[in-house]
Amino acid sequence: MKIRNTVLALLSVFVLGTMASGDVSAASQRQSSKKAHSAKAANKSEKVAKSAPSKASRVASVRKPGRHATSSHVQRASFASVAPDMDNEGNPLLHSAAFMIADQATGNVLLEKNSDAVLPIASITKLMTAMVVLDARLSLTDILTIASDDVDTLRGSSSHVPVGTELPREDMLRLALMSSENRAASALARHYPGGLPAFVTAMNRKAVSLGLRETRFMDSTGLNSANVSSARDLVKMVSAASRYPLIREFSTTANYTVSLNGRPRQFNNTNALVSSPDWQIGVSKTGFINESGKCLVMQAWLLNKPMIIVLLDSFGRFTRVADAQRVKRWLESAAVQQKLAANMRGPAT
Template sequence: MKIRNSLIALLGVFALNTMAPADAFAAAQHPAKKTAPAAKVVAKSAAKIEKTAKASTKGSKQAAIREKAHRAVYASPAVQRTAVAAVAPEIDQEGNPLLHSAAFMIADQATGSVLLEKNSDAVLPIASITKLMTAMVVLDARLSLGEILTIGQEDVDTLRGSSSHVPVGTELAREDMLRLALMSSENRAASALARHYPGGLPAFVAAMNRKAQALGLRDTRFLDSTGLNSANVSSARDLVKMVSAASRYPLIREFSTTANYVVSLNGRQRQFNNTNALVSSPDWQIGVSKTGFINESGKCLVMQAWLLNKPMIIVLLDSFGRFTRVADAQRVKRWLESAAIQQKLAANLRGPAT
């Protein structure tokens, strides 16, 4: 019984160590609930090891017995699935995470391999994800980032009546306008960037669509620089390419992942915050980030993030609920980490290379 109990205890420690903090805390409050299924899984192995232990009276045998017990726990596929479920509790029968976004694609940026997708070719409104293309067009034009731009009445949203923290008459450098458009998704800043482009808004939108064609974005169309127009559309597959292209611009990487920034607006200091709370999380290493929302698009989120020491592109479109897009991103991260745990366990069981 001692060996069997040790096995169960060992499994409990392993499961707790692989869970997210909140899950580990819950398991600690109800350890029997977490370890009971695992106890059934290892019962046969435990019985065999217990028999071996009774036949062994020498202390020198104890280390070998403990090692065998350790391997019995980790070798069981059922136990491995239990441990993985603790890390990513919402998975389907194929072991994929259950995401609540209507369309998504997760891809390895370095290899182009698609790890996960659903409705990835559906053409949908993308709201403020548009601003990544806005930023690329501005930077491609090599316009002076120090030039002072003015927010005019033309930049006020009359289509949806959305509010803004940047009043009409505000004068800011093009660089700050770009930062606010990417970080805080300021529509007036994005509008002003297009208006101050050579040829104005029509020329800017034409440049956006030419850039989309150059990147091979077959499902992508733009009618404005803000994303307030629901005719700005794309697909998850196209957006993987667009985010990858945006990640090659140092200023887009910097501005889209800045957690907060203080700007002087007509002599008054105001702090602007990033619309993606994950950029402030120590658990994430994010290279590019952009959120989006209008009624037609639902909640959207695109990111380039380093996971498993690889650059991954995450595109989540039309997420239902206020926090679903962030929760889906967390599910993807935990799913990838759980897969890594499976590989690590398999490597440990094979032992060191000879």
């Protein structure tokens, strides 16, 4: 009995040991399986991570093209807004048949087209009329009278200055330059020593002295289409006119009131740009007859420099002013580009 109990005890110990060993083996297998699964998952995650960018990377890769697209869009929009007024070389598309834009201080020509073409200049003539009057040093307080000889019989143009009007020479000069009054310009020549023939001779002599090779005058008003010049010559003529303080003042006066037969009458400048706060104009003169088309010459301060703008034979009522505005925008945009380029290069070392 004792031996039997001993055997049974030994068998119990064997069985319990085997079960414990099996539990340990199973647990080990489960742990190994879990580790293998974790390793497999980790390996899969690593492969996914390598094949796909992180969230930050995805955000960066999305935003970067977006910024470039926005920049390109802005550039395209900016180009589209400028393109209609620009040619392939970035110069303004002007609609005047002949023109020249020059830096008065240096003489450098910035832009030109048909600048040597000899064309009728209409009332641009009056700048020369004013120079001849002032060169003669005639009294500006002398009273001049508008006569029937001053009436336009060539083209039948109207005037706000009736026959019989009496005004000082200074007011006649002002009206001729500011409002392009033909009767005032005619009276100035008629009251010159020697009359109109002597006055026209003095005009042509002055043209020669200024080196105007393509310029000829037949009257003091510009109604005669034989009054001709070129854009190149007119740059010189405007430059010369800018040396006369009264021409600068009278040609850029926005409006002026005179007494005509006891009644006040306001006269306005034929160039609306002289009233614009965006322009600083030193000399201005417009002109028009059928043969010349719309004309405009100016000395204006642009980029803090005196620039001379000559626009001849502009088709349409507003073309000459629109062309002047295109020139201004072009010069200012060029200056902006230069400043941007200088800033990009950084300070000099």
